């Protein structure tokens with residue numbers, strides 16, 4: 001077996017459930033047994049991009065692992081389509097209520113994470129997060145384009161997801177970090193906007209829904225530019241001043257913000273200034289989760305954005321830091337405690353949930369994704 005230090009993506013196919021679901025973390029008490037659209041979409045995108053990278057350098061075993069990775073992404077997207085199929089009636093009720101001017105309450109909105117069989121599970125969670133519903137559409141379209149897949153089998157799930165997003169994108173909801181459901185988060189809006197634009201490109205939407213998706217995507221962009229920018233950079237939520245580590249993702253791999261733009265540059269500069277220490281990136285300045293450590297997946301998003309903006313050295317520096325967080329047996333964690341923002345808050349989380357989620361599949365995927373992007377340059381423009 002190739003070493004996980006060299007090929008962090010190999011863990012993705014290894015840990016994928018037979019249903020196609022990706023476990024967020026196989027061992028961490030609070031995540032065990034659940035799959036998220038957010039984590040899963042980025043994991044599938046990592047597998048899909050790593051498959052292309054493996055195919056390019058491949059012969060023999062390499063080609064087989066390329067096929068296995070692309071196939072893993074297919075199986076995840078099929079799982080998403082089945083899971084959304086199970087929510088289709090609820091989504092129609094949500095869309096109909098919104099259209100009638102009496103939107104359903106947050107408690108009736110679809111879940112954030114699912115059991116591997118596609119059911120929501122019974123544990124309480126910070127439900128109602130829209131970003132993953134956008135991100136899976138974006139990742140699906142990227143995969144379909146990258147590996148010349150047929151989008152038709154996904155049509156009804158894409159339609160349902162677009163119905164949900166068109167009717168509800170403007171609602172406040174929990175963010176990537178499952179916090180602050182009183183706000184409208186710029187990363188969430190960007191994921192939804194990117195997902196709607198990708199859904200249109202997939203070419204499976206009925207004409208009227210495609211126009212609604214285009215219109216909603218334009219409104220989202222206009223809203224973010226009007227209320228989600230301060231001092232020239234994107235901010236954490238509409239009206240705030242701070243940045244969030246997740247914002248880099250909107251520049252790459254999502255490409256929702258043009259990587260060469262002044263807005264991208266100012267956003268990345270602010271993320272470096274406020275959240276990056278020696279290559280490790282914090283989620284946000286007030287983070288106290290496990291003491292508020294540094295997240296390798298966020299270093300990789302920052303690296304992807306820097307690479308897309310043309311700074312390969314910076315991308316390599318951030319990748320090296322992310323790789324340095326792997327345990328001896330090659331497991332990449334959710335975060336590390338080399339630099340904590342709130343050291344006094346670390347122990348309470350260890351007491352509550354055990355030590356930091358290790359491995360976190362999303363972390364593995366982002367290391368692989370940045371490696372694939374570096375390997376592809378300049379042959380393939382990052383997308």
Ligand code: BGC
Nearest residue numbers: 024031036038039176177178
């Ligand atoms: C993070 C989420 C993530 C989940 C599963 C949470 O702690 O805030 O972004 O989706 O873990 O990995």
